[in-house]
Amino acid sequence: MKVILLDNIKGVGKKDEIINASDGYARNYLLPKKLAVEANAENMAKLNNKKEAANYRKDVEKQNAEELAKKLKGIMLKIKVKAGENGKIFGGVTSKEISDNLKSQYNFDIDKKKIELKETIKTLGEFNVSIKLFEGVIANLKVEVISQ
Numbered sequence: 228m229k230v231i232l233l234d235n236i237k238g239v240g241k242k243d244e245i246i247n248a249s250d251g252y253a254r255n256y257l258l259p260k261k262l263a264v265e266a267n268a269e270n271m272a273k274l275n276n277k278k279e280a281a282n283y284r285k286d287v288e289k290q291n292a293e294e295l296a297k298k299l300k301g302i303m304l305k306i307k308v309k310a311g312e313n314g315k316i317f318g319g320v321t322s323k324e325i326s327d328n329l330k331s332q333y334n335f336d337i338d339k340k341k342i343e344l345k346e347t348i349k350t351l352g353e354f355n356v357s358i359k360l361f362e363g364v365i366a367n368l369k370v371e372v373i374s375q
Contacts, residue, residue: 228253308320315350
């Protein structure tokens with residue numbers, strides 16, 4: 228019997244997957260516990276609509292991320308920090324500080340987890356920072372660390 232899974236079931240399949248289950252397993256376990264529904268025309272149409280809506284949302288999010296990447300490309304983010312005479316910073320510039328400065332200076336709300344820093348910035352100067360906005364959409368941001 229073909230059924231559409233409504234939840235992830237270990238060893239059987241993942242949510243929204245169509246599987247062939249034995250009649251007894253489907254009728255006595257999956258259907259009564261609301262873990263699956265029969266794969267009839269109505270339920271298949273609902274599943275297809277759900278997948279189309281998810282794909283549309285994903286496309287819209289990707290377009291928004293690409294637009295944001297274009298905006299970030301032309302920005303030079305300036306971060307003021309306390310530094311010693313030889314150009315060493317007291318502490319360091321982290322992805323959280325970059326995220327906070329983007330929010331305060333340019334009103335871009337970017338999660339600190341999306342900002343990829345190999346290590347914290349500990350010297351004055353210009354740095355290129357990559358920001359992973361979406362699957363396959365990476366923005367490059369120029370950050371200038373200057374002394375107060």
